[in-house]
Amino acid sequence: MGEGLSDQSLADYAGVSAVAIEGVTKRFGDVVAVDNINLDIADGEFFALLGPSGCGKTTTLRMIAGLEFPTSGSLRIFGDEVGTLPPDKRPVNTVFQNYALFPHMNVLDNVSFGLRMKGVEKKSAATQAREMIELVRLDGMEKRKPSQLSGGQQQRVALARALVNKPKVLLLDEPLGALDLKLRQDMQHELKSLQRELGVSFVFVTHDQEEALTMSDRIAVMHDGKLLQVGTAEELYDQPVNRFVADFVGQTNLIDATVIDDEMIALANGTKIKAPNPYPGGTKVAMSLRPESISIGAPEDVPEEFRPTSLHGVVQEMNYLGHSHVYTVGVDWMPLEVRTNATPTSIKYEPGTEVAIWWDRRSDWVVPDEGYSS
Amino acid sequence: MTAVVDKPTEQARSATPEFEAANERQKRRRGFLLALPAYAYLVLFFFIPLGIVVAYSFATRTRNGSTSLSGWNLEAYRKLGEPIVSDILVRSLLLAVITTVICLIVAYPFSYFLATRSPAVRNLMLVFVMIPFWSNFLVRNYAWRVLLGNDGPASQLTQAVGMGETNILFTQTAVVLGLVYGFLPFMILPMYAAIERMDWSLIEASRDLGASGFQTFRNVALPLSMPGVIAGSILVFIPSLGAYVTPEILGGGKTTLLGSYIVVQFLTARNWPVGASVSTVLMLVMLLAALAYFRAGGRTL
Numbered sequence: 001m002g003e004g005l006s007d008q009s010l011a012d013y014a015g016v017s018a019v020a021i022e023g024v025t026k027r028f029g030d031v032v033a034v035d036n037i038n039l040d041i042a043d044g045e046f047f048a049l050l051g052p053s054g055c056g057k058t059t060t061l062r063m064i065a066g067l068e069f070p071t072s073g074s075l076r077i078f079g080d081e082v083g084t085l086p087p088d089k090r091p092v093n094t095v096f097q098n099y100a101l102f103p104h105m106n107v108l109d110n111v112s113f114g115l116r117m118k119g120v121e122k123k124s125a126a127t128q129a130r131e132m133i134e135l136v137r138l139d140g141m142e143k144r145k146p147s148q149l150s151g152g153q154q155q156r157v158a159l160a161r162a163l164v165n166k167p168k169v170l171l172l173d174e175p176l177g178a179l180d181l182k183l184r185q186d187m188q189h190e191l192k193s194l195q196r197e198l199g200v201s202f203v204f205v206t207h208d209q210e211e212a213l214t215m216s217d218r219i220a221v222m223h224d225g226k227l228l229q230v231g232t233a234e235e236l237y238d239q240p241v242n243r244f245v246a247d248f249v250g251q252t253n254l255i256d257a258t259v260i261d262d263e264m265i266a267l268a269n270g271t272k273i274k275a276p277n278p279y280p281g282g283t284k285v286a287m288s289l290r291p292e293s294i295s296i297g298a299p300e301d302v303p304e305e306f307r308p309t310s311l312h313g314v315v316q317e318m319n320y321l322g323h324s325h326v327y328t329v330g331v332d333w334m335p336l337e338v339r340t341n342a343t344p345t346s347i348k349y350e351p352g353t354e355v356a357i358w359w360d361r362r363s364d365w366v367v368p369d370e371g372y373s374s
Numbered sequence: 375m376t377a378v379v380d381k382p383t384e385q386a387r388s389a390t391p392e393f394e395a396a397n398e399r400q401k402r403r404r405g406f407l408l409a410l411p412a413y414a415y416l417v418l419f420f421f422i423p424l425g426i427v428v429a430y431s432f433a434t435r436t437r438n439g440s441t442s443l444s445g446w447n448l449e450a451y452r453k454l455g456e457p458i459v460s461d462i463l464v465r466s467l468l469l470a471v472i473t474t475v476i477c478l479i480v481a482y483p484f485s486y487f488l489a490t491r492s493p494a495v496r497n498l499m500l501v502f503v504m505i506p507f508w509s510n511f512l513v514r515n516y517a518w519r520v521l522l523g524n525d526g527p528a529s530q531l532t533q534a535v536g537m538g539e540t541n542i543l544f545t546q547t548a549v550v551l552g553l554v555y556g557f558l559p560f561m562i563l564p565m566y567a568a569i570e571r572m573d574w575s576l577i578e579a580s581r582d583l584g585a586s587g588f589q590t591f592r593n594v595a596l597p598l599s600m601p602g603v604i605a606g607s608i609l610v611f612i613p614s615l616g617a618y619v620t621p622e623i624l625g626g627g628k629t630t631l632l633g634s635y636i637v638v639q640f641l642t643a644r645n646w647p648v649g650a651s652v653s654t655v656l657m658l659v660m661l662l663a664a665l666a667y668f669r670a671g672g673r674t675l
Contacts, residue, residue, distance in 0.1 A: 086581065094579070104597045
């Protein structure tokens with residue numbers, strides 16, 4: 001079975017991660033910034049590190065870049081251990097949060113900087129830099145200083161400056177944080193298409209869950225230095241592993257509950273709800289229910305099949321958002337958020353109206369009641 | 375009754391360009407009044423004496439050593455071309471340049487070190503830098519004389535390590551040593567300010583883009599800290615060029631420098647026009663240096 005062996009090694013080769021993080025911990029004095037994380041980022045993947053500020057996502061990125069060194073653990077880029085290599089010896093480049101463009105150089109010099117430092121001859125460096133400047137659609141701006149550019153243009157220069165070095169992995173630290181909403185959305189599309197065009201892995205740090213969901217192939221959610229969950233946008237949104245992820249990714253109603261058996265849970269007020277779960281009876285859990293998964297209607301209108309997953313309440317507040325109505329419905333022990341599409345024919349429920357809310361059994365999700373909740 | 379009603383109407387009249395201009399004029403006048411004491415001081419004790427010096431540089435020395443202000447001429451300036459004076463000029467310039475370069479080399483790494491410490495350590499070390507200013511400059515120069523003397527600590531040290539006696543007192547080496555010691559803080563402070571202000575993410579960006587530590591220093595850190603380097607250099611170069619106390623005390627008057635030469639012209643040789651012309655030239659050199667600094671875009675003196 002000699003062929004089997006070579007197949008195996010081929011598979012091994014194809015399976016080399018762009019970035020492989022194994023048991024990496026980073027301490028700053030007494031503070032554990034990154035706590036024993038394991039992470040594999042595939043070649044060509046658009047990967048987001050998502051979490052609130054101080055969760056360790058930027059530290060993780062900086063360790064990949066070589067701007068911080070891990071306290072312990074192994075960090076490999078395309079199979080090569082890089083744990084203690086300085087940044088200039090790594091095949092990665094970074095787009096910094098504030099862009100960090102050299103203020104004393106014009107756009108062309110900024111973009112060709114990396115090539116020049118590697119000893120690429122001036123003319124050829126300028127040619128390559130010009131191509132990259134064109135790719136980010138800044139042609140004609142070569143002679144401008146960074147201070148003469150808008151935020152969006154500076155962002156593109158930072159991108160070009162990193163990409164011109166043909167990094168194997170591009171690291172982006174909150175690259176869109178300083179841009180206004182419209183520009184940010186444009187840049188999201190542009191980054192995404194640029195990544196597809198180049199086929200290089202992008203590792204992207206953000207605290208904006210919407211940005212992470214829109215752009216990434218896979219997302220890692222971090223909190224307090226720990227990696228909580230890695231998965232696609234759908235996985236994180238539909239099957240969060242705990243309360244924190246459920247709450248941080250998207251908006252949700254978290255209802256405290258106790259497991260009765262593997263089919264049923266009891267909500268805080270004693271209402272029994274059908275919710276399949278893997279936890280033993282008596283476990284404290286939270287049921288995550290997305291506002292858009294909930295239907296609202298008159299108490300007598302609850303369809304028969306949704307009876308086991310329905311609650312009665314009173315509309316406390318209604319907000320009109322153009323495309324949707326957002327209701328706050330008080331069920332007797334807590335307020336729940338319900339979002340319905342707003343069409344000219346949809347019925348509105350004014351505050352004070354008694355209503356029933358119900359949902360499809362497949363759209364609730366039980367998470368262990370652990371970790372932080374905001 | 376009408377007066378009471380009229381008053382607010384008058385205050386609330388609508389704004390006009392004339393009103394705006396008058397307001398602007400008033401603001402400027404207030405600013406001028408605030409600066410008046412400083413202006414008066416400068417005119418009285420700086421511009422007028424300066425004018426007198428420049429005027430005397432065109433005057434004539436009479437046979438009995440007094441100065442005749444009648445008959446303006448360039449005789450005093452012509453004297454600067456004579457080898458004895460131009461030697462002094464060149465030597466002073468050279469010494470000032472050497473002092474500045476040594477200060478630069480010593481101060482840059484130190485300022486860099488300082489700027490990368492925690493704020494508490496930084497402030498403590500800045501106090502150390504300033505401590506010498508708490509005692510008199512003259513006293514400190516005499517202290518160096520003791521240190522560098524034939525049987526002083528410096529000599530004892532070199533003898534102890536078997537390098538023989540050091541006899542650098544009353545040499546140009548001693549003068550440079552004294553000047554560097556005296557003016558180093560003037561190099562450190564603006565340099566530290568410039569480096570401390572630098573955006574450190576630029577250093578990281580440079581390393582990230584593949585530049586080595588040295589390449590980063592050469593292409594990013596140094597250009598960005600240039601305002602501090604230039605400011606410090608000028609603050610050291612200018613007083614070094616005209617230094618009088620240190621060359622007198624540590625140089626032992628063996629090698630004449632500009633400062634001493636000027637003093638001699640005024641007090642001993644009683645040739646005021648020459649003293650004045652040397653002073654004027656010195657001032658011009660310093661002015662040029664300062665202009666060069668401002669042209670280079672620095673603003674922090």
